[in-house]
Amino acid sequence: xxxxxxxxVAAGAALLAAAGSASATTVLVSMRYDSLAGSYDAAxxxxxxxxxxTATLRSSGEVSRLVGPTGxxxxxxxxxxxxxxxxxxxxxxxxxxxxxxxxxxxGTFQSIDKDGDMISGQVNGTWIATPGYIxxxxxxxxxVITPSASEGTSFDGTDGGSWGLNLPSPPPYEGAVVxxxxxxxxxxxxxxSFQDRATGVTAQLIPTxxxxxxxxxxxxxxxxxxxxx
Numbered sequence: 001x002x003x004x005x006x007x008x009v010a011a012g013a014a015l016l017a018a019a020g021s022a023s024a025t026t027v028l029v030s031m032r033y034d035s036l037a038g039s040y041d042a043a044x045x046x047x048x049x050x051x052x053x054t055a056t057l058r059s060s061g062e063v064s065r066l067v068g069p070t071g072x073x074x075x076x077x078x079x080x081x082x083x084x085x086x087x088x089x090x091x092x093x094x095x096x097x098x099x100x101x102x103x104x105x106x107g108t109f110q111s112i113d114k115d116g117d118m119i120s121g122q123v124n125g126t127w128i129a130t131p132g133y134i135x136x137x138x139x140x141x142x143x144v145i146t147p148s149a150s151e152g153t154s155f156d157g158t159d160g161g162s163w164g165l166n167l168p169s170p171p172p173y174e175g176a177v178v179x180x181x182x183x184x185x186x187x188x189x190x191x192x193s194f195q196d197r198a199t200g201v202t203a204q205l206i207p208t209x210x211x212x213x214x215x216x217x218x219x220x221x222x223x224x225x226x227x228x229x
Contacts, residue, residue: 045094063157109123
């Protein structure tokens with residue numbers, strides 16, 4: 001069973017509960033990455049998940065535009081080893097709280113397409129330890145899309161598909177729900193450093209409140225599935 005299939009069963013309820021703020025307006029872009037290599041540095045209290053292509057983990061992903069004209073950029077398993085700059089990474093701290101099964105986290109993420117166009121921003125939220133899995137539920141802030149100098153008009157997958165960068169509201173974007181999950185034992189919740197833990201990430205981008213007011217966007221609840229080969 002893949003990491004994201006586990007996520008779909010175990011974290012579905014959490015995603016629906018946390019998505020309330022994101023569903024209050026139009027979801028512009030969704031991102032989903034499988035089989036990232038998750039690592040934790042206990043001394044720095046820092047978690048990192050990175051796209052890789054190894055014997056045990058071959059990261060893949062999809063980044064989709066959900067407002068017309070819609071499109072979906074596909075990133076094939078092992079895409080990070082291709083002769084292009086496509087990549088994904090997320091770095092989040094894990095700071096202890098009074099609750100032994102909760103930690104707070106802040107950090108950054110980057111999603112890069114095959115031409116070097118980049119979606120990047122800040123993330124903050126809460127780590128939650130449950131039997132068998134560790135989740136991070138949070139929000140994205142100050143998200144921007146930086147076009148590449150060589151192409152810069154569309155977000156292009158390594159395995160086909162693309163969508164235009166001309167979203168209907170201006171950056172920065174924020175308020176998106178992010179879900180990050182990997183296998184773990186609550187009794188040793190970030191007690192020790194580890195490496196190459198299979199990790200899945202799902203995120204959504206929405207306009208800032210100022211952009212919503214400026215454009216007069218209505219309320220739209222978005223629900224969708226992920227196409228799997």
